[in-house]
Amino acid sequence: xxxxxTLSELxxxxxxxxxxxxxxxxxxxxxxxxxxxxxCIKELKEQKGKxxxxxxxxxxxxxxxxxx
Numbered sequence: 001x002x003x004x005x006t007l008s009e010l011x012x013x014x015x016x017x018x019x020x021x022x023x024x025x026x027x028x029x030x031x032x033x034x035x036x037x038x039x040c041i042k043e044l045k046e047q048k049g050k051x052x053x054x055x056x057x058x059x060x061x062x063x064x065x066x067x068x
Contacts, residue, residue, distance in 0.1 A: 003043045010036040 013033045017026055
């Protein structure tokens with residue numbers, strides 16, 4: 001599942017939990033929400049790493065091109 005779909009599902013769970021939900025269902029939704037949160041956090045960390053690599057690469061390129 002991609003990040004946007006996971007986040008959307010998490011938002012839907014949040015809306016259900018804010019409404020009138022039976023305790024058993026609320027607990028199951030909460031568990032699912034925790035798992036979806038973990039998935040989103042993992043994806044964000046991976047993307048952050050990719051962005052860091054790209055910015056480091058760009059920094060190195062600009063340093064190489066500097067003329068004193």
